[in-house]
Amino acid sequence: MNPIDELRAARPAHLGDRPVDERTRAAELSHAMSQPRQLRRRRKIVRPVWGLGLAGAAAAATAVVVVMAGNGAVPTPRAPDGVPATAGSTAAPKVKLSARDVLLAAAENADRQAETTGDYWHTTTVTRSLMSVAKGGYRLMMQDRSEMWTPSATGGEQWSRSQSLGARPVTEEDRQAWEAAGSPAEVEIRVPGKGGLRMPIAPGKVRTSHSPLVDGDKVFWLGRNVTMKDLRGLPSDPDELKKWLLRSYKGHDTESSSVPMGSDAWLFRVSTGLITDMPVTPQVRGAAFRMLAELDTVKVAENVTDAEGRQGAAVSTEERVKGGAVLENRLIFDESTGQALANENVVVKPGGLQAGFEPGTVWHSTAVLETGWTDDKP
Incomplete structure (x- = not known):
């Protein structure tokens, strides 16, 4: 069994092995790596097929990135001068703004985006995670690339394509x-309470x-399985x-009924997933921004650079x-769109x-x- 399959096998039953919202992956990883492996046999919740983002090298991404919206491409925001922030960086956002004002402006811009549909909702992501090596005391940046095609029609099949992009030491000291240690081709990652x-x-x-949709029509998880x-x-x-979202709120977090979570934190986690990678209309995406603007617990910062070197604003809350x-759970977005x-x-x-990582570490x-509609499958 390869390492990614081992991670999937360790996931708790309620996570399944289907579509997962991007904003929950880190919390999901922590929860999954501490659960008994035999629980994998049962499936309940629809999650993205790529599951746990645990492999790769940040240096692999060098191409210009385009974010797709509706039927067109939105130019990538300009990266600021200097080194782009990556997972493992400690560069803090420069300026903090009124959360309400920034989010309402983003809502207005989201409303104006063009809307089309197609046979498949297609997303492409690159996930980076920091891991501590069990022997040697150094850290690795692990990265993978994932694509998913979700059918618009009931009874269709969901397709996925994924690749581990390898790993690299985070700092010169880590290198x-x-x-x-002999530049090992394979390392043992430290898993608290579970060895390596x-x-x-x-x-x-x-x-x-590829695989059939759960129940023939379930495509994503939004507090519950949805069509x-x-x-x-x-x-x-x-x-x-x-109101629609909170009908699924039961007082606990999205990954475990034994972990209490306030309604604002739960709503933030669920709605940022809606904004990030779900095929909702531009008007619904705008409504999600307006809803977040009314939450007292969120904050906004500008001049935040993501791991791809793109600059935007970030809305966040702590969990x-x-x-x-x-952890600060934050969504970075292009204010203009x-x-x-x-x-x-x-x-x-x-x-x-996260033991051993300095505060401020991504x-x-x-x-x-990429996110957008297409008529083509892999």
């Missing part, structure tokens, strides 16, 4: 430690797969959208995760999987390279 997991350094093969019809029919009024860590650029988890208080990031 020296890796070389001192073997991971290769080199990139892996491209894997393409394409559900997503396309979501209310464009922010108050009505909030306590397993192991005692506190309301299009999501990336989801990131930034260490506020180390603990668990521990996990998922950059959105």
